[in-house]
Amino acid sequence: MTVIGLFFGTQTGNTAAAAEQIQQEFGGESVVTLIDVAEAEPADFKPYDCLMIGCPTWNIGEMQSDWEGLYDELEAVNFAGKKVAYFGSGDQVGYADNFQDALGILEERISALGGQTVGQWPTDGYDFNASKAVKNGKFVGLALDEENQPELTESRIKAWVSQLKLVFGIH
């Protein structure tokens, strides 16, 4: 078993591609296991003390549909003692009033179930009106925008992962 479980949902592939890049940055399959939420159930979260949650925002402020389907069932997971990092895909221009809302929705739910949020990310360099993913002036996790800032994705992932390696205790 690997150290980190990365659970992602995706509609058009952007969040899946980010998940793969994040896995590579951490050192590959021996460190991070990728799990598509379309095939996940609550018991799958149990083995991991370190989790990453990847979810794009869809339909104006909603979670991607596979996360939507799992949302109620998350209640069966004990997140106490787990460090949880979040990342998402969104469109800050097209959906400026709901940028990355899904991240905020999931973070609130999983925190209420005992998860410890790690990997917060600054809002500098983004331009949007409102987001449920902003808490105390920061995004609750890494915000990616393939529509408007695809050239920044790689460097954002590298910076975020290097910060998380320390938090997760991975060298």
Ligand SMILES: Cc1cc2nc3c(=O)[nH]c(=O)nc-3n(C[C@H](O)[C@H](O)[C@H](O)COP(=O)(O)O)c2cc1C
């Ligand atoms: C109909 C539609 C609704 C969307 N709604 C939002 C939204 O409310 N907030 C946001 O940040 N992005 C929104 N997006 C942008 C997607 O999150 C973005 O395209 C993302 O990269 C998709 O990720 P995926 O390929 O992993 O599914 C929307 C896109 C479409 C086509």
